[in-house]
Each structure stands twice: as C-alpha cells, then as structure tokens.
Amino acid sequence: MNPELEFDDATKERLTDIKYLRSKLKRKVPFVLAIIVIHRILVFIDPHQDFNPTFTMVFDLLVGITAVLALTYLLFDHVMKEIDLERPLSHRLYKLFHGVLDYIVIIPYLVFVVTVMNMFVFSFSPISGTSMAPSYADDEAVIFSHLANDYERYDVIILYEESLTDPYLIKRVIGLPGETVEIKLGRVYIDGILLAEPYIDDAVVETTCVQTNGSSCTFVVGEDEYFVLGDNRDGQALPSERSGYSVDSRTFGMVEKQNIFGKVIFQFRDFNVLN
DSSP states (O other), rough: TTTTTTHHHHHHHHEEEHHHHHHHHHHHHHHHHHHHHHHHHHHHHHHTTGGGTTOOOHHHHHHHHHHHHHHHHHHHHHHHGGGGOOOHHHHHHHHHHHHHHHHHHHHHHHHHHHHHHHHHHHEEEOSSTTTTTTTTTTTTEEEEESSSSSSSSTTTEEEEHHHHHOOOEEEEEEOOOTEEEEEEETTTTTTEEEEOOOTTTTTTTOOOOOOTTTTTTEEETTTTTEEOOOOOSSSSSSSTTTOOOSSHHHHHOOOOOGEEEEEEEEEEEOOSOOO
16 A cells, blocks of 8 residues: 555555455465365265265355355455555455355365265265164164274174175174174074074064075185174064065175275164265
8 A cells, every 4th residue: 555645544444454354364265275175185085985975066066166255355355456455345345255255164164074084083874775674774874983993793884795786785793704604594693602683573583594595504704704684684674564685694795894884883863964
C-alpha cells in the first residue's frame, strides 16, 4: 500500500482485517492442498481400499470442490493489487473465502484421518447375506481391526476369497494351523475332540459336508492357514426363513493368513449408511 495515502478509520480497519485474513489463509490453504494430494496417494495404495467409506463419488466431489476453492483463492490473492485491497469489495471477498474454507476444509481432514485409520487400524464393513445368522444379521455392519497378527479359535474375521463373485466374506475361525478338522454326523471335531459351539443352536443347525454330501469329511489345516465356517451351516439358522448354506472352508478350502483382513471387534445396525 502506498504509505503517502491517508485512509479513513473504516478503510484502516478493513486493511487490518484483510492482513489478518491473508495471514491465516496463507498458512491454511497450502496445508489443505497438501492433505488432499497425500490423501489421493494413500487411497490408491491402501490395501483395504474397498472398505474405505470415503472412497466414494460423494467424498471425491467434496474434496474436489475444496481443492478448486483453495486454488481459486491462491489465484485471487496473487492477482490482487495493493490498491485493490482498499476497496470494501476486496474485504468482503477475503471474508467469504475465509468463511467458506474454514468449514469445507473439514472434509479433506476427515477423509484423510479415515483413510489412515482404514489403512493401519480398523475398517468398516456392511454385512451382506445370512451366512453368519443369527450372530450377525443382514442389516448390520461391523468394525474389524487390522492389528491382529494371529487369530484364535472362534474369532470372527473378514477374509478375501478370489474364487467367489463376492470375494469379501465374514466367517468364524474354527481350525487353527496344524490341526485336523473333522465333520461327522453334523458335528465338528478338532483333532478328534468334539468342538463346543455355544453360538449355534445344535437342535436347529447341522454342520454338513458340502463337497462330498456324506456324513463325514476331514480337512487338514496347513501352516499359516485357517479353517473357517459360517454360523448358518445348513441355511436353517433363521426359523422364519430357509436361506442358502454358508459358503466357507467346506467349499473353497483353507484360508491363507495373508487373505485375512482383520478380526471383528464391534457390530452395529447398518441403517444403509455404509452401503
């Protein structure tokens, strides 16, 4: 600004406020743009990308709008001449940019935090189907942790099975590495010992041998592998309806440890939020 010019009190007040707004935006805008760029990189290297609830067209649009507004501000501020700062319109525009960006930057911050959590800590997944009924319902969703290195018997896990059209499944760990799992007369035995399964109703649900259609079948669990079953073994876990039987290790065999995404730690009603 020209030091020889004398301004009235209102103009001086506007110039002081503009200086303050420019100072805040100078720090905020580059940081927001950096967060947006880093988020885009993380999304595409995220091994759990399919579970990231922010990896949608809506969030992409909101983040894109934020980036456009931030870049527009940088261009606007760059072309502003010192004499233009004295005008009331300039003050209003700086206040507008500051006000809008102050709220909308919440979006890139949110998607960045969710993406980092999705990559390293936990993810969300809606439940599709009735293979884990009645323990987990079709209208529910789960949070599963990525922090587990090993899995114990009865853990409910999210896994990937490439041979299926819908490859992401929720199942229960039954057989551990090195064990022999035998299905005999509708019951499950681990190394010859009957497995206690309090989460299913023995009077209703029967564990069958899907591949052989016989009364007995045996599976040997290899190193770094797990034998998994759904709770709805024969499709009769829900008394009000007859559903398809659980597609699990009886059908596609053992699950390699590297194909397990995590252990379920919390379940809740979905309300279609995550679909």
